[in-house]
Amino acid sequence: MADLPFDVTDPRLAAAAWTRLAEPGDAAAGTLRAHLGAAGALDWLCHVDSRGWSGRALPAGSVDAGVSPPWEEAVARWLPRLENLDIRRELAVLHSLGGRLVVPGDDEWPTALDDLAERAPAALWVRGAGRLDRLGRSAAVVGMRASTGYGDHVAAQLAIDLAERGVVVVSGGAYGIDAAAHRGALSVGGPTCAVLAGGVDRLYPAGNTALLEAVMAEGVVLAEPAPGSVPGRHRFLLRNRLIAALGQVCVVVEAAWRSGALNTARHAEQLLRPVGAVPGPVTSMASVGCHRLLRDTDAVCVTGAADVLELLSPSGQDLGEEPPVERALLDGLDPLGARVLDALPLRTGATVSNLARAAGLSEQEVRSGVGRLELAGRAERSGAGWRRARDPRGGA
Template sequence: MVEAAAQDDERRLAWVYLSRVVEGPCAALSALIESVGVVEAARAVRECELPESLRGPTALRRESDCAARDMDSIRRMGGRVVTPDDPEWPAWRMLGLAQLEAGRDRDGAVPLVLWVRGPGSLLAWSERAVAVVGARCSTGYGDQVAGEIAGDLATQGWTIVSGAAFGIDVMAHRAALAVGGATIAVLACGVDRPYPAQHERLLDEIADAGLVVSEYPPGTVARKHQFLARNRLIAALADGVLVVEAGLRSGARNTVKWARRLGRPALAVPGPVTSAASVGCHRMIRDGEAVLVTRAEEVIDEAGPLRLSLPGAAGRTADPTDTLIGDSAAIYAALPAIGSRLPVALAEQTTLPLSVVRACLTELELAGLIGTGDTGWYRIRRPG
């Protein structure tokens, strides 16, 4: 028992050490951990027994082991570190990130750990969640719509995920808190560093009733590139991404990019055609990057779980595939009634990116609609 506890502590310290060494996503380090295990990977980093791809990213901080200090820091503020070894780790949410093509985007890797403040379970609270993002310089119209939709979603048991920024983000968080709902703030800095500073009180409120999450160790300050990396976690922790107001070059469009790559639905609220704050939403809707929605019920229709029954369908058994939409519907339709297909063949047949195909296959498998074997993925036959 004592030996097992010591091994657990060794693994946790190894995760925390590596998290500090790279401070953010690092696909090469994730691959090393997958290959040799976290404890051996930590030893290799300390002793610089590394492939060339890891020497540069680990050079700056590998000689400084702050793991014990970081653990003390997070405990003092009433928080915790969640590693892939922990039951609270949202493993199935991270599947999409794990399946992204290596090398396509340096920020696309699975986080090594997640630093968390708040009483909720990260696993449980991300089971049914919608990301609500948008313009920092939002209008009164955008604030009202974001508050109404986020509040309605939270009332119906959906967790609201956002980035605690000015504008739409803060309206979404406050709306969830106002109705006693669940909300998760994902930061691009340490969870002990309120950013923006004006939202220190809001983040404390979220930490008291919800969750404040970051992949960056305590004390890490916010830097520009970290916001783009943070956006993938906002998308990954939710069933869909809703954009309420976005300029043409809004950072919210970056979150939509991650949602599409992860196979999550992207949704956008239209605004006045004369409003510069809605140009990005209109462009995404016009280009087919996002589905137009105007209220919470429409968001749930797009991002909600597969329904096993249909209203008014008495006298017959509903087909769960009737509610498939978007990329998932295309992938399911491409699978043969008899036989199987590999992801590469499905990508060619549907013209969807391979990463999207893999993410959709995982979702369809979790829904009990398909299975996988030696020859690829296949439909699961249902009685009748």
């Protein structure tokens, strides 16, 4: 039985404590919290005896033994971190950085994370001027760290165009595509959200410290693990589910065959979020993951922000007007009109007989054809003959 130095019945302290006790995405911890609440779950854990059983039984029927995880294994994972736990230390670090703890039920809590069910975080450690409940329309833009110039350009331009349309760009703050996406959004004053794999007191990677500070000035940097947590390799894969959940759409710009960005895309698919992939050169190893998504999944081909906006607004609203399509010279004409227009000179007029010879038609067919072309604004008289109108494509 553990006796902790803080009030374990305080829901906020308990929620924060679970981010230190359990690894991100621990379904057993999430199931326990779902049935007992963060404080009740922590109190239950504190009463576990040396044999691994709690002196406080779970409420009858609260956890279905047929689907629940093996509690002995879960408790064995949590108990070593329970010893000497005082989450007030981590909270003091957070507050010294001007950050805040956001827990389920807070006004700022992003309800999109509730889609993660038992794998939802117990709390979020947040820094930045933005607010998580004001993400509005959002798109996760992810990709590989060892990106190419092509990938960086596409990611940045995509983020610029989305930010200008009021879409918040969510990414992981890493080198490569993540950084290009954050920079693109910031370049036009758009808020952006960076999800870290370690504590928010350790801006990682260190080479992106200035970028992440800029993100905090306009948006937010957040993490699920408590301050002081190291961004271990496994935590990058686990944090990807948060990126996928926070984005209403997930776009992969560049990804190798085995890439963390593909892991984010899989999380998005499981959450029923639309997934887009940017195609690249068929010879580029940096794009084989994107091509794999396009070939093997329901991912949509993304070539610009318009494609992402369409995924965000599937009914077509708020997409703006389609750019006008330029008509070709002979568009909209029947075969006779097309042959006559094709025979008409650009400058000086040609007589009906000359046009007939050029088009291989009878003079009667030429007269009929130029008459209809004149009505359509595609032919005009010039002296004793006919020529093309200034805009021979007309408006018909």
